[in-house]
Amino acid sequence: MERTNKPDTTDCRPLSEALSKIGDKWTILIAIELEDGPKRFSALQRSVEGVSQRMLALTLRRLERDGLVERTVYPTKPPSVEYALSDLGREMTVPVKALGTWVAENLIRIERARLKFDTALD
Amino acid sequence: MERTNKPDTTDCRPLSEALSKIGDKWTILIAIELEDGPKRFSALQRSVEGVSQRMLALTLRRLERDGLVERTVYPTKPPSVEYALSDLGREMTVPVKALGTWVAENLIRIERARLKFDTALD
């Protein structure tokens, strides 16, 4: 059943699972926000603005668990926590932003298609 | 508020919205499946296998609305419907598969990170 060499599409299930996580509403925004450099929890919440602290905490924990961001606790008073992209995370932003760039550049085409589709329903 | 030139990250909201749709569980699998060529509804349901016909229909309609796939009805008896990637859709699979490839190649690193993270909880 090996028609050609398609190493990435053979086992799609875990792949799509991972993509689902990346494609989730906040992950990308947070990752992009961290590209500018390390940020603290509250700073992130202000930057992304719209994210609840619950989702922010959950997403950050997942990113940390996946080794995409690194969490550093500074034992100051009051304690502050910084989140930064790991090497792996920085690598990931490359294809992610490539996709993002494509979407941004072709969003107008998509919207045109939607308009055409919707008006064709009459 | 224009700090530097970041054409794709300035207005992240519609972008992340679009990415959320792409990142949804079925969209990518279906798009990749359609790369091999046009397929009929039932054929798709068999290929992707695991998708309910509801989700398949919904996803296909959204892809069609976004101008990423084209739906062709053949007035045979019984009627058959073929779905195919549009030019826009084929373009999109390039960055999508780039992301997919990256994930596939680094999945083991992610899983290692998870294992390390989980075992560190003792």
Next chain:
DNA sequence: CCGGATCCGCACGGATACTG
């Protein structure tokens, strides 16, 4: 054979309040 319509469970995600 293609897909729309409906019912419904359940997980995701927001709001709020509370702890270190």
Next chain:
DNA sequence: CAGTATCCGTGCGGATCCGG
């Protein structure tokens, strides 16, 4: 400041039935 815990509404997604 940086989270965790709880409550709860909403919408996604599966199963099933029905129509074209």
